[in-house]
Amino acid sequence: QVQLQESGPGLVKPSETLSLTCTVSGGSISSYYWSWIRQPPGKGLEWIGYIYYSGSTNYNPSLKSRVTISVDTSKNQFSLKLSSVTAADTAVYYCARRIEYYDILTGYQYYFDYWGQGTLVTVSS
Amino acid sequence: QSVLTQPPSVSGAPGQRVTISCTGSSSNIGAGYDVHWYQQLPGTAPKLLIYGNSNRPSGVPDRFSGSKSGTSASLAITGLQAEDEADYYCQSYDSSLSGWFGGGTKLTVL
Numbered sequence: 001q002v003q004l005q006e007s008g009p010g011l012v013k014p015s016e017t018l019s020l021t022c023t024v025s026g027g028s029i030s031s032y033y034w035s036w037i038r039q040p041p042g043k044g045l046e047w048i049g050y051i052y053y054s055g056s057t058n059y060n061p062s063l064k065s066r067v068t069i070s071v072d073t074s075k076n077q078f079s080l081k082l083s084s085v086t087a088a089d090t091a092v093y094y095c096a097r098r099i100e101y102y103d104i105l106t107g108y109q110y111y112f113d114y115w116g117q118g119t120l121v122t123v124s125s
Numbered sequence: 126q127s128v129l130t131q132p133p134s135v136s137g138a139p140g141q142r143v144t145i146s147c148t149g150s151s152s153n154i155g156a157g158y159d160v161h162w163y164q165q166l167p168g169t170a171p172k173l174l175i176y177g178n179s180n181r182p183s184g185v186p187d188r189f190s191g192s193k194s195g196t197s198a199s200l201a202i203t204g205l206q207a208e209d210e211a212d213y214y215c216q217s218y219d220s221s222l223s224g225w226f227g228g229g230t231k232l233t234v235l
Contacts (some may be wrong), residue, residue, distance in 0.1 A: 043170065044127070045163075045214055045226040094170055098165040103159070109218050113182065115170040 002027040004095050004116035012089075012124050018082040018121055022095030029053050030075045033098035035112060036069060036080045038111040039090040046091075049099050051078055099104045128153055128219055131225035135206045136233040145200045145230045147215030153225065155196035158218040162191055165212040165229075175200060202211045202232070210234045216235070 008020035022034070030078040049059035051069045059067045063082070071078040082089060096112040103109055130148040137143040147160055154160060159178050162173040173182050175191035178198065190201045198217075202209055215227040 044229045045216075047224050047226070099176075100215050103157070106159075106218075109159050110224065111159075111164075111173065111176045111216060112171075113176070115172065115174050122217045 002114045006095050006116045006119040012085055013125050018085050023038045023080050024076045029073055034078045035096045035098045037094045040091045087123050090123045094118045094121050100114055127228050128225050129215055131227040131230045134231045136235055138235045139205055141205050142203045145213050146228050147198045150198050153217050153219040158196035160193055161216045163214045207234050
């Protein structure tokens, strides 16, 4: 059974960089896509971005200028950095495995099959 | 603001059948993109409930079913149980090259 666990500071000051790591256990990080998703308190889910185990990435256009996702296959981990944070970045941050598949009519599609438990990051001075 | 619209809340009594809609447009669901559903129990992470419009992952009871027609999709829950009380999210892809979650629906079991 694949398990994901987020780790990192729970409090970040405004204008600083949020850094989180997701550790994957029970399976290899190879051959899959891995994502970060966040959920502001009392609100819905927002996709942040994803990385392939080989290192290729794609980010939500609304966050692209501030986001960096990286992978360390030797540690079975991938990480998120979000720069210049404000109070609007306060959220529970989830890591998840992204399953990508091909449909002959529409092309590539995806869903998330395994999720971490989430970690609350508060942006405050 | 999401391109996928869900009702903010639905409710039903134990044993009843409820449905949750997810309405999109011709650039996402109507274009043929699949819809996936997630269940988020209070204080927990989302869990994959339905993938590819109507497929259940192993372990998901057959009380949960999904369907898609035109620019909308639906999640149906039969034999409603107290433990089904949760937030439910649909997810699909849009031809704007972005993935989207619906705004979420809170299911209350009366």
